[in-house]
Ligand code: HEM
């Protein structure tokens with residue numbers, strides 16, 4: 083390359099330089115495409131959860147604020163003629179829970195929603211047989227509230243409670259909204275900060291525990307006095323933990339009542 | 352050069368360069384988004400964009416980092432250096448899109464200001480595995496912002512070459528921050544080793560090329576320092592020059608480029624007044640010493656850029672002893688005439 087010299091503002095590339103640059107351009111394009119493919123292949127952990135974004139549904143069911151604000155839908159009867167209910171925890175738009183919204187609604191309308199029949203409009207989130215419902219239009223999502231007069235119906239909708247004793251369960255604390263569909267993936271290290279934001283905003287925390295056969299079980303997390311312990315679980319979100327507390331099955335959800343001071347410990351993966 | 356500042360002095364080389372940048376960006380995004388859409392149709396589209404732009408900015412950062420040493424190793428890569436600042440600014444813009452999208456997706460619409468949330472949502476600052484990796488990305492982005500914002504020659508001039516150069520050396524800090532951002536972030540989530548392998552190859556390439564280029568220069572400096580001769584440094588026999596080119600000696604503090612132009616020898620500082628490019632790797636074009644990096648030019652006798660330009664570099668005095676050229680290691684004031692050797 084004797085005396086070959088490139089000057090940017092003179093517009094012709096010297097011969098050897100042009101050759102090298104041409105080769106480099108091909109190499110670069112190859113490297114960029116190949117890296118795109120390889121890095122895309124690297125991502126494996128994407129969940130199958132769904133968020134019916136933009137698709138509003140109107141549902142009618144019975145409102146309960148324990149263990150978390152949820153609506154109980156009548157799904158039909160089993161072969162023994164027993165009613166089957168599906169309990170659907172409610173979440174607010176964005177990174178907020180519904181407790182505050184329900185409180186304001188109750189105050190403004192001088193009514194308690196507990197045990198009432200409610201009609202709401204919003205968006206479904208679901209995964210793994212569990213569903214959640216987002217009050218997409220916030221307070222305006224609550225369309226109708228009616229009291230139950232028939233004692234038979236009152237009786238029918240009473241939660242079925244099964245106490246399972248004290249248990250220790252290993253898993254990961256996730257924010258239920260993102261995990262069950264608002265974000266995919268909505269768990270693990272990269273989602274930690276977002277999960278903290280959501281749980282801090284009142285979204286119910288859930289322990290997702292994978293058992294030996296790879297099946298995931300879900301436990302709503304409440305304090306040992308049945309209180310919300312969202313703030314207390316924040317430091318433990320999205321990492322391997324063991325929760326110890328009273329295990330109770332309420333209808334189709336498991337709930338673990340944990341003393342936030344003594345019932346949460348970090349564990350190795 | 353510096354007589355007036357336009358936003359960008361366009362020329363066909365710069366246009367071709369920018370076209371290539373756009374082409375690379377598009378080919379990466381198409382490959383990444385295409386493959387992701389096929390294998391993970393359920394991936395959140397915002398997360399998909401976050402990942403696509405994050406990983407793309409890291410790839411571009413590698414390119415920014417290897418161009419310097421590649422040019423040191425072979426002048427044939429110099430066209431890649433000519434408009435490197437546009438590559439740097441593109442890297443910043445892509446990274447900014449990634450960072451801002453992440454801030455909105457993971458921190459906005461909650462019970463806290465999103466910038467406060469960035470620092471306080473994850474507080475495991477003492478844990479390695481749980482470390483708030485997003486904060487590392489944030490600092491990298493801030494540094495990239497300052498580099499991109501000062502990339503124009505206007506700032507180079509106003510901040511002074513030394514400060515500007517030091518600021519732009521922070522690119523290595525950015526690289527380390529981003530590697531940690533990825534190692535403590537997405538690599539903690541995924542179990543596939545592909546990204547780790549990718550980072551290792553990238554890291555080896557960056558470090559390897561820098562070592563190779565550094566070693567070449569150290570070797571040169573060592574060899575040349577042995578040529579000392581009472582005060583003046585011995586450069587070499589008048590027959591050892593290629594026409595229009597320089598030989599370089601190191602006076603212990605800086606490198607000196609001694610050019611042969613016809614039967615005239617002249618010495619100037621090896622450091623270009625623009626971004627410190629190696630003048631001794633340049634050539635004499637139309638009687639002017641021309642920097643290999645962006646083509647700034649200096650007169651052989653006094654080290655001044657020809658009017659209307661105002662750059663100046665130091666000159667050095669030369670002597671002829673037999674057929675040997677000797678150089679005074681003490682520089683003259685930048686822009687003043689040095690003693691040349693005329694055969
Ligand atoms: C405000 C600044 C930033 C924030 C908040 C941020 C946030 C994030 C988050 C949350 C992820 C994980 C995404 C996921 O996979 O779910 C991520 C990944 C990543 N970030 Fe950043 N980041 C920032 C700046 C940067 C900068 C400046 C760079 C590079 C120049 C960068 C490069 C990357 C890379 C390469 C990944 C891995 C992408 C992948 O999943 O393959 N980030 N970042």
Ligand code: FES
Nearest residue numbers: 623626628642645
């Ligand atoms: S460093 Fe830019 S022209 Fe010399």
